[in-house]
Amino acid sequence: MLLVILIFTTYQLTVTAQHNLTPYGTATQSSNFEESLPQNAIEPPISNTFSKTLCSHTDRGSEPAWWMFHFSFGLAYITDINIYYRENFAVRMDGFKVYVTNTSTIPPNGHLCHEDGPGLPITTQTIPCNQLGQYVIYYDTKGSVQDGKSFGPIIELCYVAINGCPKGTWGRNCIKKCPSKCINQHCHLKNGSCVWGRHRQLIKPLMVRFLQVILRVSQITKHTSAASVCYFYLFLYDDLSDERECKNSSS
Ligand SMILES: *[C@@H]1O[C@H](CO)[C@@H](O)[C@H](O)[C@H]1NC(C)=O
Numbered sequence: 001m002l003l004v005i006l007i008f009t010t011y012q013l014t015v016t017a018q019h020n021l022t023p024y025g026t027a028t029q030s031s032n033f034e035e036s037l038p039q040n041a042i043e044p045p046i047s048n049t050f051s052k053t054l055c056s057h058t059d060r061g062s063e064p065a066w067w068m069f070h071f072s073f074g075l076a077y078i079t080d081i082n083i084y085y086r087e088n089f090a091v092r093m094d095g096f097k098v099y100v101t102n103t104s105t106i107p108p109n110g111h112l113c114h115e116d117g118p119g120l121p122i123t124t125q126t127i128p129c130n131q132l133g134q135y136v137i138y139y140d141t142k143g144s145v146q147d148g149k150s151f152g153p154i155i156e157l158c159y160v161a162i163n164g165c166p167k168g169t170w171g172r173n174c175i176k177k178c179p180s181k182c183i184n185q186h187c188h189l190k191n192g193s194c195v196w197g198r199h200r201q202l203i204k205p206l207m208v209r210f211l212q213v214i215l216r217v218s219q220i221t222k223h224t225s226a227a228s229v230c231y232f233y234l235f236l237y238d239d240l241s242d243e244r245e246c247k248n249s250s251s
């Protein structure tokens with residue numbers, strides 16, 4: 001029964017760890033076409049249906065074209081980005097790039113999460129990124145030809161969600177703090193395990209001495225195994241989160 005509850009909880013955690021960060025920051029773009037402002041892209045509906053008041057739209061002649069989101073709280077760990085582009089306008093989306101950066105520089109200077117390949121893109125996309133940054137930039141330098149007319153790059157985003165957590169947090173709605181033992185307090189959003197490894201820190205020497213005695217006694221009385229020595233070691237280093245390692249050593 002406990003196992004069932006555990007599996008269920010883990011499952012729930014995995015599913016709900018997605019957290020859209022667009023309520024915490026501001027959207028801007030290279031130019032505005034009429035009332036198609038950049039923030040239209042971060043407001044519902046979650047849809048590809050175009051209307052000037054529901055989607056963002058950069059003006060013609062803005063070369064390159066870009067749409068940018070800046071987090072107000074500083075660094076975010078971004079797992080992925082959902083994009084709903086204007087329906088039937090894949091020809092304008094063609095050649096787009098998505099970056100995560102720490103500056104608002106154009107052309108973007110940071111991590112390229114995705115670059116559109118050959119052929120027309122699908123107008124609904126989920127772009128994995130797994131990067132720390134302060135900005136998300138949708139970038140386009142490629143123009144299009146429609147009905148024999150040439151256009152420069154144009155960006156029309158009907159909905160964008162940026163999923164992740166503010167750096168140093170994890171879990172459902174990012175309410176848990178990453179363990180301080182994680183290097184730079186950076187952890188995976190779904191399970192809280194350290195991304196860049198851990199600081200190994202010994203607990204108090206007196207406590208260590210006491211535990212050594214217990215271990216020695218259990219060795220003498222032969223109540224010990226590779227696994228329990230492993231658990232002992234992890235306990236010393238205040239690191240029981242990695243007990244899977246011990247399960248492996250006992251098999
Ligand atoms: C942004 O800055 C953080 C902290 O210095 C760094 O860890 C991260 O890799 C940077 N992100 C990018 C995309 O350069």
Ligand SMILES: *[C@@H]1O[C@H](CO)[C@@H](O)[C@H](O)[C@H]1NC(C)=O
Nearest residue numbers: 188189190191192193241244
């Ligand atoms: C935690 O999640 C990350 C990313 O999904 C994964 O690589 C890692 O193995 C997970 N760690 C544990 C202890 O499950």
